[in-house]
Amino acid sequence: MSDDDIVAAAKAGDPDAWRELYRAHAGRLVVWLGARASSDSAISPEDVAAETWLTAAAKITSFSGSSHDFGGWLFGIARKVTSNTRHRDARRRTDAVAEVPDTVGIDGIDQLVAGQDRVRILLAELSPRERDVLACLEVVGLDVAQTAQALGMSAVAVRVARHRALHRLRGLLTDDVSTTTATTAGSSGALTL
Numbered sequence: 746m747s748d749d750d751i752v753a754a755a756k757a758g759d760p761d762a763w764r765e766l767y768r769a770h771a772g773r774l775v776v777w778l779g780a781r782a783s784s785d786s787a788i789s790p791e792d793v794a795a796e797t798w799l800t801a802a803a804k805i806t807s808f809s810g811s812s813h814d815f816g817g818w819l820f821g822i823a824r825k826v827t828s829n830t831r832h833r834d835a836r837r838r839t840d841a842v843a844e845v846p847d848t849v850g851i852d853g854i855d856q857l858v859a860g861q862d863r864v865r866i867l868l869a870e871l872s873p874r875e876r877d878v879l880a881c882l883e884v885v886g887l888d889v890a891q892t893a894q895a896l897g898m899s900a901v902a903v904r905v906a907r908h909r910a911l912h913r914l915r916g917l918l919t920d921d922v923s924t925t926t927a928t929t930a931g932s933s934g935a936l937t938l
Contacts, residue, residue, distance in 0.1 A: 751812040756805050767798070770816050773885040774823060780880035781827060788830055797823040816887060820895030824877075867917050875910035878903055 754762035774797065778790035800822050801808075808818050868876055874896075881892040882903075893900045 817891035817894030
């Protein structure tokens with residue numbers, strides 16, 4: 746089956762075609778949604794992905810293209826669903842009252858969590874647009890055209906945002922390494938006295 750055949754079969758309601766599209770895009774979609782900041786802890790990336798797939802199934806007849814193009818179209822729907830969810834979140838509060846402490850005693854989990862926290866801190870320094878572009882290109886593996894379609898941007902804007910984001914991250918990491926080296930050198934000098 747060629748890509749066009751898969752989309753045509755999905756439009757006709759073929760469950761095998763939908764399975765094929767789902768296998769190709771579902772995992773990346775949930776990862777991408779998880780990388781996007783959410784203000785509502787009660788709505789998981791899986792919930793948004795499910796709503797996205799339902800919308801895609803309802804609107805498949807308006808889509809034309811290959812199954813590769815379907816990915817960009819699907820991510821565009823997810824972006825709109827996320828936006829609608831954020832607007833809905835602003836009207837109602839469903840944030841958790843308190844954080845539940847993680848009491849798992851696995852060796853190395855502290856380092857893993859610290860590393861994930863550092864990545865979140867670094868990514869928070871980027872604009873939402875730059876974070877979304879990096880999430881699409883580097884985390885999810887969409888190409889520039891799919892990312893542009895998913896985010897409602899031109900391909901040139903995607904490339905520029907990626908370049909700026911990576912440049913800013915390199916600068917932040919260089920500053921971070923310089924600070925860590927200076928702190929380590931200062932503390933090691935104090936130990937030798």
